[in-house]
Amino acid sequence: MKTSFGDWLRGAHAGHRLRRIIPRRVGQLGAWLVLAVALSACTAARLAYNQAPTITYWWLDAYVDLDNVQSTQARDALNQFFQWHRQNELPIYAGRLREWQALAPEDLTPAQACAQFEDVRERIERAADQTVEPFSRLALQLTPAQLEHLQRHQARSNEEFEKDFLRGNPEQRLKKRLDRATSRSEMLYGTLSREQRALLRELIQSSPFDAERTQEERLRRQADLLQTLKDAQATPARASQLVREHYARVKRSPAPGYDAYQRELVRQGCAQFARLHNSTTPQQRANAVRVLKGYEDDFRVLSAQR
Template sequence: MTPPVRFLPAWAGSVARIIGWLMFTLALAACSTIKIAYNNAAGVGYWWLDGYVDFNEAQTLQLRADLARLQLWHRSTELPRYVELLQKVEQLATADIGPEQVCAIALEMRRHLGTLLAQIEPAATALAMTLTPAQLQGLDRKYAKADARYRKEWLSRAPAEQSDKRYKQWLARTEMIYGRLDGAQKDSLRAQVALSGFDARMSYEERLRRQQDALQTLRRITQAGLPEGDARDLVHGYFERALDSPNPAYRAYQQALLQEDCRSVALTHNTATAGQRDTAVQRLRAYERDLAQLALPQP
């Protein structure tokens, strides 16, 4: 089963996405590509970040070094914990499950994300203190382009089209774990998605809030010439707001979607055949082996 990953914050500074990618590789990549994706995450992560902020030479050297250190820490400290989490999921996959069990796994993943964000605060702060007004303007333009894509992919679609897009996403993620679903299972999944409370407009508004929050935070850090300790407090505050929106309506919406996702995952799992559950267990074990090997000291 694939726990929901909506807790992943869409940080303007983009570092959280890199961390989230490291954390959720097992849920997003085919088993045979996990090792390649993880071993190259620091390098690919740098280029992804550079696409948002055009780094100068000094920033490039520092960021590459920080990402490399982060990955070393993550490999030795967090990957063994992910293996333990996978073992829990593997045990659950052999029998029927309830939504509360799925949500417990999702909440544990969220706690790991909080640990990761705390680990990167010093490096994120150091980088933020070196950003120039021109780089922040470039970041703002990058956001505008990404927002235009979101509007095209989601807001310009009719509700039925949005539902169909989300169904295809859910189907792909589900079949990544269980293998091919039959017609009745696909119909059930489509019906669950059709009844979803997903609101593309509300998600978009929260996306804009996070972006403006990030830009305002970075401007305060760069314009005020703050001491490092004060700058880190601002970065920490942003991370907290990215994980827990200050908008109570969005928090309620996010919680409702989480509960909805947990019910959908449980229902999909409970209607899986014995063969599909066996496929899920085998794939989870393969993920577990890959992550355990990645956690070993590298030559």
């Protein structure tokens, strides 16, 4: 689902487990941070995070086919980013996870869920700021062949989105979304009951998510990304500004009505998360605390490493 320059930077959005804990439809705010968090939330958390610069490099290289000079610069930039992220962001995330452990045993309101969501979004935006300069430099070095390479990857991502969200009849689409939602929820709470699965189905059916509208925005962002890269190459002195402006258009879409649509997705997502959480048993909430504590411990160990 990578649709923009921000998406191009962030990589593993689909695996981001913090999104599975706090509902997110934040658009494409983009940064290596998302990949960092995704990796640090996997089974071999500490090993994966320590390998994050290399894994992110492989992902980036697959998107634009870096040459030797670009490869060296990208590796240096990735190492610098993850050093910054390890020292500055992981301790903050560990603190947030500790706060969430205190919240997990209690019922939640939609406002509480949204407050946590906004906090995560602010951290992602902070990390995105760190990516502007290195990717502005890379943008100036991309060749026409590399831009074509990027376009082909965009086309493949569109096919993936269509397969995931646009193919099949309404019941088949609903089932796919329900399976994903169930999997994410059970990573936090453990096995859901039949009643909770029914609740999830109800919540998904009532969601304002519109796959066609989302795909239109993806296409807009893809075109915006390519135009940003071309404009940066035409006016190198403005490259950083152009990248920041692209980020701003990703964060706040110029498409009529899309921002209101995203806000409604967030509002509904917070309410839906609160309803599901409030349906959980004491045992399921205790499982959530254990999961969150595991993430916190990983973040603290990783942040202490140099």
